[in-house]
Amino acid sequence: MPRHVAVIMDGNGRWAGARGLSRLQGHRKGKDSVREVVETAREIGVEVLTLFAFSTENWSRPPSEVKALMKLLRRYCRTELSRMMRYGIRLKVVGNLRRLPPEVLSDLRSVEAETRDNDRMTVVLAVSYGGRQDIVGAARQLARQVRDGELKPEQINESRLAGSLMTAGLPDPDLLIRTSGELRISNFLLWQCAYSELYFTDVAWPDFRRDQFLEAINWYAQRDRRFGRATGELAVEA
Ligand code: IPE
Ligand code: IPE
Ligand code: MG
Numbered sequence: 001m002p003r004h005v006a007v008i009m010d011g012n013g014r015w016a017g018a019r020g021l022s023r024l025q026g027h028r029k030g031k032d033s034v035r036e037v038v039e040t041a042r043e044i045g046v047e048v049l050t051l052f053a054f055s056t057e058n059w060s061r062p063p064s065e066v067k068a069l070m071k072l073l074r075r076y077c078r079t080e081l082s083r084m085m086r087y088g089i090r091l092k093v094v095g096n097l098r099r100l101p102p103e104v105l106s107d108l109r110s111v112e113a114e115t116r117d118n119d120r121m122t123v124v125l126a127v128s129y130g131g132r133q134d135i136v137g138a139a140r141q142l143a144r145q146v147r148d149g150e151l152k153p154e155q156i157n158e159s160r161l162a163g164s165l166m167t168a169g170l171p172d173p174d175l176l177i178r179t180s181g182e183l184r185i186s187n188f189l190l191w192q193c194a195y196s197e198l199y200f201t202d203v204a205w206p207d208f209r210r211d212q213f214l215e216a217i218n219w220y221a222q223r224d225r226r227f228g229r230a231t232g233e234l235a236v237e238a
Contacts, residue, residue, distance in 0.1 A: 002173075002197075007050070008179070009179060027072055031076060033205055037049070042120055049121060050167075054095070056129065074107050081111050090117075099128045174220070176189075
């Protein structure tokens with residue numbers, strides 16, 4: 001069972017286009033998949049579920065689509081809070097949040113605050129998130145510490161860098177899922193996914209539900225995670 005599953009929720013627009021619907025209708029439908037995947041993950045004991053909701057690069061979409069997505073985020077906060085409380089789910093938001101409209105940010109912050117003591121599962125919502133920007137932010141933070149004499153350059157190591165990322169304190173994703181056919185990472189968790197198992201499916205996000213999620217989990221269970229070691233080495237040690 002993966003401790004941490006990360007998902008690039010892709011294909012809402014194409015799903016809608018294929019049905020003669022607007023892209024917005026695709027995003028709306030995608031919200032139902034979010035609910036189902038969150039609840040399935042919690043049910044099977046995943047500790048952390050990270051959902052890529054909006055990338056740094058998505059700011060360059062038409063303003064009307066950006067606005068609609070922001071509105072959907074606010075609606076998500078309103079409709080999901082009670083379910084998160086009922087299921088013991090904690091929400092954490094990562095990304096360049098200063099770019100968000102203030103009312104979206106305040107809604108997200110208030111769900112974070114309300115759910116902070118829930119301990120059944122953590123849902124990390126990546127909003128206005130970019131993997132490279134995350135690494136740049138960490139580099140800046142470490143540089144400031146060196147400048148202020150709190151840290152020596154030699155003390156910068158993998159765990160300090162990881163601890164300066166927006167995902168500090170969370171385990172790295174064991175499984176990364178991308179829906180809707182594209183075989184790319186699109187600037188998601190670049191540092192954190194160094195050793196994640198990558199699962200790609202042609203199913204579009206609005207059609208990715210409980211069964212499809214469980215299929216990905218089953219696929220993961222069959223992986224032999226070697227982390228660079230020789231085949232069978234782990235088995236010999238155990
Ligand atoms: C994913 O669906 C949702 C976001 C990126 C916000 P898309 O909107 O990227 O849908 P496609 O890839 O165009 O089908
Ligand atoms: C990645 O999907 C971002 C999210 C799912 C939020 P995109 O649709 O933006 O990625 P590209 O543009 O196809 O690489
Ligand atoms: Mg897309």
